[in-house]
Amino acid sequence: MEATVHATGHVAHRDDEGKRMGMWLFLFTEVLLFGGLFIVYAAYRFINPEDFHTGSQHLDWVIGAINTVILLTSSLTVALSISAIQSGNTKKAKILLYLTLAFALAFLVNKYFEWGGKIHHGLFPGMEEFKHLTHGESLFFVLYFFMTGLHGLHIIAGGIFIGFILYYINKGEVTSESYTLHENAGLYWHLVDVIWIYLFPLFYLII
Amino acid sequence: MESEKMATEITPKGYVNFFEESHGLKSWIFTHDHKRIALLYFYGVVGFFLMGVVLGLLMKFEMITPGETIMKPQTYNSLFTLHGVIMVFLFIIPAVPAIFGNFFLPILIGADDVAFPKLNLLSWYLYVIGGIMALSTLILGDGPPDTGWTFYAPYSVKTGTNVIMAVMAAFVLGFSSILTGLNFIVTMHRMRAPGMDWMKMPLFPWALYATSWVQVLATPIIGITLLMVVAERVLGVGFFDPSIGGDPVLYQHLFWIYSHPAVYIMILPAMGLISEMIPVFVKKSIFGYKAIVYSSLAIAFVGYFVWGHHMFTSGMSGQARVVFSILTFLVAIPSGVKVFNWVATMFKGSIDLQTPLLYCMAFIFLFMIGGFTGLVVGALSADVHVHDTYFVVAHFHYVMFGGTGFAFIGALHYWYPKMFGRMYNKKVANIGFGVLFTGFNILYFPMFILGIQGMPRRYYDYLPEYSTWHKVSTMGSWVVAIGLIIIIANLVKAYRKGEPATGNVWGGITLEWETKSPPPLLNFDKPPTVTHGPYDYSILNK
Ligand SMILES: [Cu+2]
Numbered sequence: 001m002e003a004t005v006h007a008t009g010h011v012a013h014r015d016d017e018g019k020r021m022g023m024w025l026f027l028f029t030e031v032l033l034f035g036g037l038f039i040v041y042a043a044y045r046f047i048n049p050e051d052f053h054t055g056s057q058h059l060d061w062v063i064g065a066i067n068t069v070i071l072l073t074s075s076l077t078v079a080l081s082i083s084a085i086q087s088g089n090t091k092k093a094k095i096l097l098y099l100t101l102a103f104a105l106a107f108l109v110n111k112y113f114e115w116g117g118k119i120h121h122g123l124f125p126g127m128e129e130f131k132h133l134t135h136g137e138s139l140f141f142v143l144y145f146f147m148t149g150l151h152g153l154h155i156i157a158g159g160i161f162i163g164f165i166l167y168y169i170n171k172g173e174v175t176s177e178s179y180t181l182h183e184n185a186g187l188y189w190h191l192v193d194v195i196w197i198y199l200f201p202l203f204y205l206i207i
Numbered sequence: 208m209e210s211e212k213m214a215t216e217i218t219p220k221g222y223v224n225f226f227e228e229s230h231g232l233k234s235w236i237f238t239h240d241h242k243r244i245a246l247l248y249f250y251g252v253v254g255f256f257l258m259g260v261v262l263g264l265l266m267k268f269e270m271i272t273p274g275e276t277i278m279k280p281q282t283y284n285s286l287f288t289l290h291g292v293i294m295v296f297l298f299i300i301p302a303v304p305a306i307f308g309n310f311f312l313p314i315l316i317g318a319d320d321v322a323f324p325k326l327n328l329l330s331w332y333l334y335v336i337g338g339i340m341a342l343s344t345l346i347l348g349d350g351p352p353d354t355g356w357t358f359y360a361p362y363s364v365k366t367g368t369n370v371i372m373a374v375m376a377a378f379v380l381g382f383s384s385i386l387t388g389l390n391f392i393v394t395m396h397r398m399r400a401p402g403m404d405w406m407k408m409p410l411f412p413w414a415l416y417a418t419s420w421v422q423v424l425a426t427p428i429i430g431i432t433l434l435m436v437v438a439e440r441v442l443g444v445g446f447f448d449p450s451i452g453g454d455p456v457l458y459q460h461l462f463w464i465y466s467h468p469a470v471y472i473m474i475l476p477a478m479g480l481i482s483e484m485i486p487v488f489v490k491k492s493i494f495g496y497k498a499i500v501y502s503s504l505a506i507a508f509v510g511y512f513v514w515g516h517h518m519f520t521s522g523m524s525g526q527a528r529v530v531f532s533i534l535t536f537l538v539a540i541p542s543g544v545k546v547f548n549w550v551a552t553m554f555k556g557s558i559d560l561q562t563p564l565l566y567c568m569a570f571i572f573l574f575m576i577g578g579f580t581g582l583v584v585g586a587l588s589a590d591v592h593v594h595d596t597y598f599v600v601a602h603f604h605y606v607m608f609g610g611t612g613f614a615f616i617g618a619l620h621y622w623y624p625k626m627f628g629r630m631y632n633k634k635v636a637n638i639g640f641g642v643l644f645t646g647f648n649i650l651y652f653p654m655f656i657l658g659i660q661g662m663p664r665r666y667y668d669y670l671p672e673y674s675t676w677h678k679v680s681t682m683g684s685w686v687v688a689i690g691l692i693i694i695i696a697n698l699v700k701a702y703r704k705g706e707p708a709t710g711n712v713w714g715g716i717t718l719e720w721e722t723k724s725p726p727p728l729l730n731f732d733k734p735p736t737v738t739h740g741p742y743d744y745s746i747l748n749k
Contacts, residue, residue, distance in 0.1 A: 015322065015397050015398075017397065018322050018393045018396070018397040018398075021392075021393050021396060021397070022322065022323060022326075022389055022390075022393045025389045025392060025393070025423050026389060028423060028424060029385055029389075029423055029424075029426070029427045030427070032424060032425075032427035032428055033427040033428075033430060033431050034431075035427070035428070036427065036428045036430075036431035036432060036461060036464075037431055039460075039461070040435070040446070040457065040461070043454065043457055044454075047454070048452075125442040125443060125444045126442060126443060134452075135445060135451060135452025136452065138444065138445065138451070138452060139444075139445060139446075139452055139453075142438075142442070142444040142445070142446065146435070146438055150434075
């Protein structure tokens with residue numbers, strides 16, 4: 001434990017455990033943020049089962065599955081990067097983090113084409129085709145765009161977080177002695193992954 | 208005796224307190240010191256509180272006669288919305304945790320700061336940004352929102368007023384509240400002084416602990432709900448508007464899943480303050496320490512499952528209503544346990560009737576009225592009659608203003624000498640208390656009667672038979688205003704000219720009284736070690 005002693009005799013400890021606890025609490029709030037949306041999804045699916053069925057047939061499960069594999073792999077790379085930094089292999093940790101970022105980018109590109117396809121067919125709120133949908137179908141697409149959109153923002157936020165870790169590794173502030181921040185970034189990334197694991201079946205598989 | 212020894216140390220001589228540590232605007236707005244952040248909150252929260260008071264006074268003045276008195280109906284709608292938004296999101300939710308929690312939580316557990324000081328400062332910035340966003344609706348866009356602070360759909364997705372900005376303000380303020388709660392939980396888990404195990408922690412930290420969990424676990428739900436309102440308005444999609452497939456009752460569920468637990472964010476810390484103050488002024492250990500701890504946790508927990516009681520008349524199945532009603536009655540039990548504990552603590556104590564204790568007693572009295580009328584609105588058949596009437600307004604203000612508001616002002620008088628190192632004029636403080644207490648009851652008690660008679664809340668106009676009690680209530684609002692002016696003037700004067708306060712003005716034995724007034728930057732000269740329970744007044748006899 002690194003400890004700094006103030007002039008007054010106060011001892012300030014670096015509290016890694018506390019930082020981890022803080023991150024977990026923050027993850028709870030994220031789970032509940034999406035939890036609200038899952039409630040809305042459940043309620044509207046219950047009210048409009050048929051329409052949600054037709055809605056989900058517009059989505060291509062292959063693209064969804066590819067994205068799932070991409071995210072799962074990125075979770076692996078971020079976890080490996082943490083063990084790399086713990087054993088002092090900075091170079092390997094950095095490569096693995098860059099790989100994670102590459103996967104994140106691949107996920108977003110995939111998502112871009114998927115959304116683009118829907119918008120091309122006029123299925124975005126306010127567009128011509130969208131107006132012909134039933135209430136239930138439009139709710140399905142609204143939820144689809146809202147939830148995957150919010151998830152996409154979380155991917156971007158997680159990517160920025162990982163970018164900061166790379167910066168701190170270069171500055172020598174994240175090291176084999178002090179890697180809690182790195183672990184926290186990993187935790188956040190796993191959460192983003194886990195949320196997708198729920199979104200994928202809800203929109204693509206339950207038909 | 209320890210307390211006498213302490214009393215001989217006169218501030219501000221002989222050490223550098225946290226005010227003197229550094230100077231200039233930058234040393235405040237970039238500070239990481241929990242005490243300075245608490246004071247930053249203090250000035251912000253009090254500023255918004257006074258704005259909310261002025262809006263309330265204007266509303267009451269409008270209601271002195273039926274029909275138009277000083278404003279148009281649309282203005283009135285905006286006033287009660289802004290009054291609610293300001294008082295709920297900018298005053299009563301942050302007031303006790305962000306001010307007294309920030310200032311005293313670390314000191315009470317013997318720490319030198321919170322776990323994440325930078326995050327703490329970020330919370331304050333989010334608070335300020337949220338506050339500015341809420342106020343900006345006054346001048347930006349198509350006028351301030353007129354939906355009521357609940358932003359009920361579908362009206363909130365259809366009205367032409369600036370709902371988006373107000374809703375985003377509530378979102379940002381929610382984020383600030385989450386970060387404060389997160390910070391406090393980690394602080395209490397990780398930074399208690401040596402010797403302070405959980406069951407030696409004072410009761411105000413315990414109340415904050417229960418509250419913080421509610422802040423962390425409930426606030427995200429309102430966040431996402433408000434984002435859905437924004438999406439609905441921007442994209443024209445039907446989350447909550449029934450004409451395009453949405454369900455307005457679902458909005459109410461989501462809103463109250465947060466907002467009922469939120470009333471515990473508002474009241475639990477205030478209950479903690481009362482538990483903290485009463486033993487000091489009766490020089491006796493608190494009665495049922497553990498019962499108070501567990502009842503705080505129980506209130507926080509059961510409070511999650513009662514939100515449906517706001518919707519008894521909104522369309523819910525009979526079974527659901529019965530369950531929500533029973534659960535609501537259950538929450539009354541831990542609240543009652545606390546009242547019993549406070550009264551039992553005072554029983555046979557050597558009561559020293561100082562200003563803070565007056566506020567504590569007023570709290571118990573007013574909270575009882577607010578609490579019992581809460582059972583009236585929580586009962587199914589009675590609620591059908593009084594739902595959305597002045598009865599609910601009176602109930603809510605008795606709990607929030609009579610409860611949290613009085614606890615807040617009481618705690619301010621309790622800790623003022625510790626925070627600012629000066630003593631106020633106690634006589635004037637007591638007069639201010641008397642005027643406020645009297646005015647409060649004249650202002651709000653008639654609302655119970657109006658509500659029973661059927662006067663609906665949020666109405667701009669009323670039938671002539673309601674006019675007597677409306678007049679009484681409006682006059683009460685003036686007395687409240689006078690009381691607040693006396694209290695504030697007294698405290699402001701003390702800030703400039705008050706007698707220097709000693710380290711331990713009330714003879715308390717919790718840790719904040721072991722340091723100087725105002726405390727030095729790191730709170731204590733030496734990090735404290737805890738040897739006795741927080742209210743173990745038997746040590747004074749040794
Ligand atoms: Cu409630």
